[in-house]
Amino acid sequence: MGWQELLGQGPVRRILAAEVTEGRVHHAYLFLGPDARGKEEAARILAQALNCETGAHDPCGVCRNCRLIAAGTHPDVRILVPSGRFIRLEEVRELCRSVPTSPLAGVVKCYVLHEADRLLPEAANHLLKVLEVPPAATVFVLIARRAYALLPTIVSRCQVVNFQPLPLHEAVRRLKDQGCEPEWAHLVAHITGGDLEEAVGWLTPQVRHLRQEFLVLAPELPLGKGVVFRAAAVLATDAPRALRLLSAWYRDLIVWRAGLDLLYNEDAKGLVAEVSQLYTTRDLLHAQWSIGRAERLIMGRTNVNVRLALEALLVELRAKRPA
Numbered sequence: 001m002g003w004q005e006l007l008g009q010g011p012v013r014r015i016l017a018a019e020v021t022e023g024r025v026h027h028a029y030l031f032l033g034p035d036a037r038g039k040e041e042a043a044r045i046l047a048q049a050l051n052c053e054t055g056a057h058d059p060c061g062v063c064r065n066c067r068l069i070a071a072g073t074h075p076d077v078r079i080l081v082p083s084g085r086f087i088r089l090e091e092v093r094e095l096c097r098s099v100p101t102s103p104l105a106g107v108v109k110c111y112v113l114h115e116a117d118r119l120l121p122e123a124a125n126h127l128l129k130v131l132e133v134p135p136a137a138t139v140f141v142l143i144a145r146r147a148y149a150l151l152p153t154i155v156s157r158c159q160v161v162n163f164q165p166l167p168l169h170e171a172v173r174r175l176k177d178q179g180c181e182p183e184w185a186h187l188v189a190h191i192t193g194g195d196l197e198e199a200v201g202w203l204t205p206q207v208r209h210l211r212q213e214f215l216v217l218a219p220e221l222p223l224g225k226g227v228v229f230r231a232a233a234v235l236a237t238d239a240p241r242a243l244r245l246l247s248a249w250y251r252d253l254i255v256w257r258a259g260l261d262l263l264y265n266e267d268a269k270g271l272v273a274e275v276s277q278l279y280t281t282r283d284l285l286h287a288q289w290s291i292g293r294a295e296r297l298i299m300g301r302t303n304v305n306v307r308l309a310l311e312a313l314l315v316e317l318r319a320k321r322p323a
């Protein structure tokens, strides 16, 4: 029991355990990272460590406080798990109702908010107000997959703790176990950085079809002209994933030009070799930068015309040197 329960998250375990031991616990944390990587367990262990009756920094797991926290019934450890698609103001109000009062049975009150990236704006604003005036003996733990879906003002009030995704070889193995072909598993695991939850979303016939269409268009992208509009129409059908495919593709072109045979698109090595000759390395680095900018624009919260943004990007992907 205790911190050693947190598997595969050595740095997180060391940071949190040290902060508890040294009495440097922050009043708000943001646990960020893919699903199923121990974020919820870490919140529970942190609450136990702060309230364990033995006073040990590594919680015992057997005292009354530890047991009640593990069972989710401790009066000072409140957990909000969204019941619907979004977290509403009333839910946050209810969670925070006991913030001004003293702990009932424990030492430090803990408020754990699962899937904090689903906070509706008014709920987020209410939470922000609570975080702005940190109450004594209270710790908030916000759990989320990605920071960009949260108010920057909330993120800035939290100590951000990044949870590691699965090692890539392990992600590839698990995808193959789900019936995914080895090359596709390799590409998807790399594109999603080992985030299995996200990777599973790539295992649909629609995404496979998008990739096939992408491979037909990819050799034409350096030429520009008519392909810009055809490609934008195709990529706009699933812009977030299409941009990840583009990014992985241009990454591979750069890697290949650098003489390295370490491709994400292992199944398209011949095509990578061919297309990489149409660009200079400088063009490719610029292309990668442009793709990153388009991703931020399209994935951000701004109201952007996706098709137009993709067309503008694809114009920039033309090779500058004569083909």
Ligand SMILES: [Zn+2]
Pocket (backbone or CB within 6 Å): 051, 052, 053, 054, 059, 060, 061, 062, 063, 064, 065, 066, 067
């Ligand atoms: Zn205990």
